[in-house]
Amino acid sequence: MTSITENADIRQPARSGSEHSIAIAAMAVILIVLPWTGVYPYFIMQALCFALFACAFNLLIGYGGLLSFGHAMFLGTAGYITAHAIKEWGFPPELGILAGTLAAAALGVLAGLVAIRRQGIYFAMITLALSQLLYFVYLQAKFTHGEDGIQSVPQGKLFGLFNLSQPLTLYYVVLAFFLFGFLIIYRAINSPFGEVLKSIRENEPRAISLGYRTDQYKLLAFILSGTLAGLAGAVKVLVAQNASLTDVHWTMSGEVVLIVLLGGLGTIFGPVVGAFIIIAMQQYLAGFGQWVLVIQGVIFVVCVLAFRRGIVGEIAYYTGRSL
Amino acid sequence: MGINTQALMAQLLVGLINGSFYALLSLGLAVIFGMLNIINFAHGALYMMGAFVAYFLLSIFGLNYWFALVLAPIIVGAFGMILERTMLQRLAGLDHLYGLLLTFGLALIIQGVFQNFFGSSGLPYAIPTALQGGTNLGFMFLPTYRAWVVVFSLTVCLLTWFLIEKTRLGAYLRAATENPTLVRAFGVNVPRMITLTYGLGVGLAALAGVLSAPINQVRPLMGADLIIVVFAVVVIGGMGSIMGSIVTGFMLGVLEGLTKYFYPEASNTVVFVFMVLVLLLKPSGLTGRAA
Numbered sequence: 124m125t126s127i128t129e130n131a132d133i134r135q136p137a138r139s140g141s142e143h144s145i146a147i148a149a150m151a152v153i154l155i156v157l158p159w160t161g162v163y164p165y166f167i168m169q170a171l172c173f174a175l176f177a178c179a180f181n182l183l184i185g186y187g188g189l190l191s192f193g194h195a196m197f198l199g200t201a202g203y204i205t206a207h208a209i210k211e212w213g214f215p216p217e218l219g220i221l222a223g224t225l226a227a228a229a230l231g232v233l234a235g236l237v238a239i240r241r242q243g244i245y246f247a248m249i250t251l252a253l254s255q256l257l258y259f260v261y262l263q264a265k266f267t268h269g270e271d272g273i274q275s276v277p278q279g280k281l282f283g284l285f286n287l288s289q290p291l292t293l294y295y296v297v298l299a300f301f302l303f304g305f306l307i308i309y310r311a312i313n314s315p316f317g318e319v320l321k322s323i324r325e326n327e328p329r330a331i332s333l334g335y336r337t338d339q340y341k342l343l344a345f346i347l348s349g350t351l352a353g354l355a356g357a358v359k360v361l362v363a364q365n366a367s368l369t370d371v372h373w374t375m376s377g378e379v380v381l382i383v384l385l386g387g388l389g390t391i392f393g394p395v396v397g398a399f400i401i402i403a404m405q406q407y408l409a410g411f412g413q414w415v416l417v418i419q420g421v422i423f424v425v426c427v428l429a430f431r432r433g434i435v436g437e438i439a440y441y442t443g444r445s446l
Numbered sequence: 447m448g449i450n451t452q453a454l455m456a457q458l459l460v461g462l463i464n465g466s467f468y469a470l471l472s473l474g475l476a477v478i479f480g481m482l483n484i485i486n487f488a489h490g491a492l493y494m495m496g497a498f499v500a501y502f503l504l505s506i507f508g509l510n511y512w513f514a515l516v517l518a519p520i521i522v523g524a525f526g527m528i529l530e531r532t533m534l535q536r537l538a539g540l541d542h543l544y545g546l547l548l549t550f551g552l553a554l555i556i557q558g559v560f561q562n563f564f565g566s567s568g569l570p571y572a573i574p575t576a577l578q579g580g581t582n583l584g585f586m587f588l589p590t591y592r593a594w595v596v597v598f599s600l601t602v603c604l605l606t607w608f609l610i611e612k613t614r615l616g617a618y619l620r621a622a623t624e625n626p627t628l629v630r631a632f633g634v635n636v637p638r639m640i641t642l643t644y645g646l647g648v649g650l651a652a653l654a655g656v657l658s659a660p661i662n663q664v665r666p667l668m669g670a671d672l673i674i675v676v677f678a679v680v681v682i683g684g685m686g687s688i689m690g691s692i693v694t695g696f697m698l699g700v701l702e703g704l705t706k707y708f709y710p711e712a713s714n715t716v717v718f719v720f721m722v723l724v725l726l727l728k729p730s731g732l733t734g735r736a737a
Contacts, residue, residue: 190543237722240729241681244485244542248677249725255674256718263711373674377550384547416558423551427544428536 130185130389130436140313142444143391147309150392154298164294165362170402171301172359177382177394178308179351184380185389186312187344188324192247193254194352194379196234199371200257201227201353206273206366207266216279216287220300220357227353228346230257235345239338242327251373258371272367276360287361300358304351309391311347320344352379374416381419384426387433392446396435454707455586461703462696463592463661466599467493469695470654471676473603474647476685477610480623481643484534484545489676490669491556492648495522496655497664498560501571511574511656518656519649526648530641553673560666568663595657602653603692606646610688619643678721684731694732 154171158164176198183189205223208214214222238249261267268274278287287293311317322330323337330337360366369375378401386397401419408415426433432440439446471489478486486492499521500514509517529552537544573591580589610616622629622636630636655669662668683694698717705716712719724732 190546192546237725240725244479244546245681247543247546248485248681249721251674252678252681252718252721255671255678256715256722259714259718262714373670377554380547380550413558413561416554416561420551420554420556420558423554424533424548427548427551428533431540431544 130387130393130432130439143309146392146446147305150395151302154301155295158291158294164290166402166406168294168297168362169359170399171297172355172362173379173382173402174395174398175301175304175358176352176355177379177386177398178305179348179355180379181383181388181390181394182308182311182351183344183348184383185393186317186324187320187341189341189345190247190380191238191250191345191348191376192380193234193250193252193373193376194349195371195373195375196250196254196257197227197230197349197352198356198359198375198379199261199366199368200230201356202360202366202370203261203267203273205357205360206276209279209360210273210276211266215283216281216361219360220354223357223360224350224354227356228350230353231346231349232342234349235342239341239345251376254371254376255373258368258373261371262368267366267368270368272365272369274365276364276366278361278364293361297358297362300354304354305395307347308351312391316340316343378419381423381426383433385422385433387436387439387446388431390433390435390439390446393433393435397433400434451585452587457703457707458700459586459588459592459596459703460706461700462596463699464702465696465699466596467654467658467672467695468676468679468699469603469692470599470650470657471672472679472683472691472695473606473688474650475676475680476688476691477606477650478644478647479685481619481640482530482534482545483542484537484549485542485677486644486647487546487549487673488529488552488556489549489648489651490671490673491553492522492526492669493651493655493658493672494560494664494666494669495525495556496652497571497659497662497668498564498655499652500656500659501569501664504571511660514656514659515653519652522652522655523645523649527641527645530644534644535637535640553670557666557670564666566665566667568665568668571659571664573660591660595661599654599657600696602650603695606650607688607692675717678717682717682721682724682732684733686731687733690733 154167157167176194180191180194183191201223204226205219208222209216209219234250234253237253238246241249262269278293280286281296285292285296287296319330319335319340322333322335323340327337356370359370382397382401383394384397385400386395387393404418405415408418430437435446471493475486475489478484496518499518500511503509503514503517504511533548533552534545537548577591577594580587582588610619618629618634619639622634622639626636658668679694679698680691682698683690685691698720701720702713702716706713
């Protein structure tokens with residue numbers, strides 16, 4: 124039985140730490156200059172939110188071997204709480220984001236305690252069912268405004284200083300949140316915690332027999348992943364200025380799986396690459412209606428049958444580096 | 447609080463009907479999982495195809511409901527077997543999760559194609575003449591078609607149980623689930639059996655689709671939300687036992703029907719809430735043998 128992440132087989136050279144620093148710095152520089160090259164800032168911001176969402180999801184599947192098919196619940200919950208806090212309670216953006224992220228963290232604790240009771244395929248079905256449960260709760264709750272969603276959320280001033288209705292200011296704030304989340308995940312993966320997580324992915328009974336309380340590690344990974352997915356959802360509210368049912372629907376959970384599968388499960392940069400490709404694809408194909416779904420389905424099928432390492436995973440495989 | 451017997455019975459009947467679909471679908475999922483180690487995410491899309499095939503048979507070929515009841519499961523089952531031979535078979539030996547991802551992609555493709563051609567609204571499918579009307583039982587009015595769906599589904603479920611648990615073919619099947627290599631050594635063509643099993647599971651889903659066409663209308667997304675409820679049913683019942691799937695399916699349908707009467711706001715969520723309770727109290731599921 125091979126593991127869900129074929130990319131785990133790629134040997135990590137000793138120099139990978141410093142190489143990663145260079146690659147992360149290069150990514151940051153590219154993202155800093157990108158809005159000056161004529162790329163529409165709104166598109167990059169959207170892609171960055173999805174990239175953070177995907178990185179958080181990848182922490183769970185790529186390193187813990189846990190496939191959550193309900194990650195939209197974190198994105199959507201944080202989005203609703205942030206939007207409600209800013210619009211109805213008059214929270215400043217930083218507190219709104221904090222409230223949304225904390226809500227996602229709390230949900231991570233509750234959902235995690237239920238979901239980690241079963242493994243593998245059941246874990247995927249349970250997370251999907253939990254997110255569908257929340258979908259119906261939000262559909263009926265008053266504060267979410269049902270099908271309409273929470274519209275025209277004011278962007279306000281971050282820390283009373285940065286006016287977020289300025290596109291470039293907003294862009295760098297979003298970028299800062301993305302890099303913050305990305306570095307937390309990178310740090311987690313390369314910590315002793317991350318190593319235990321990888322050992323659970325490879326062989327859970329063995330990890331247990333070595334004395335690790337694997338349930339606690341899995342729960343912690345689930346909470347961390349949910350919290351950062353929530354951060355992505357909270358920041359996304361500032362970009363899109365709304366929170367809607369789309370973000371809690373199962374199609375959103377499927378989309379983040381697709382992003383990570385295409386970019387490369389268990390790679391550091393795969394989710395970011397995948398997010399930019401999928402968001403760009405959606406922009407260009409917006410006029411083609413349901414064919415977007417069909418194309419997404421085809422990408423799923425092709426990736427699973429012939430391209431399981433994903434884009435970044437393939438590059439890593441052929442260059443012999445860990446990316 | 448007075449209880450309106452008519453309304454309560456009506457909701458119970460709706461519950462039994464939904465329970466029939468849960469049972470037929472979760473049964474198919476369990477059979478497929480046993481042989482292929484794959485959770486078939488495309489099950490909802492194939493259920494929808496069953497309803498559409500019934501619709502096409504009637505509108506294009508003029509073949510009525512009774513033909514659809516036989517032909518739709520065969521046609522969709524054959525389509526499923528092609529999927530199994532061309533794609534699912536290549537996943538042998540890989541992590542289970544790849545099967546889920548692949549079939550999720552297939553579901554997106556199938557549903558997307560149907561949505562492009564038929565939009566999201568429903569196409570009507572008339573109740574066959576022989577099953578129109580109903581009987582007044584005194585305490586409730588029983589529409590003939592709905593009674594037929596419950597009785598027929600239950601019969602099909604029990605026949606499937608009999609096929610798998612009590613016949614020689616079923617014995618091969620169960621043996622191949624336990625140890626495919628050994629069964630192959632005895633000269634049984636296991637790959638062909640796997641393909642047929644997938645066809646059987648898919649056929650059951652298509653049959654549920656035909657049964658639901660006159661009740662729920664024929665819509666491209668009719669299986670999309672249903673499959674998630676069925677997943678919850680599978681988590682609750684576990685996939686270890688065929689009878690467990692059947693009983694759990696009907697039971698949760700009835701639970702949903704009762705909720706629709708006593709607390710309608712929770713009728714969408716009651717199955718999921720029940721799943722959470724089961725996971726907290728008896729993590730291995732009601733029938734116990736789940737991994």
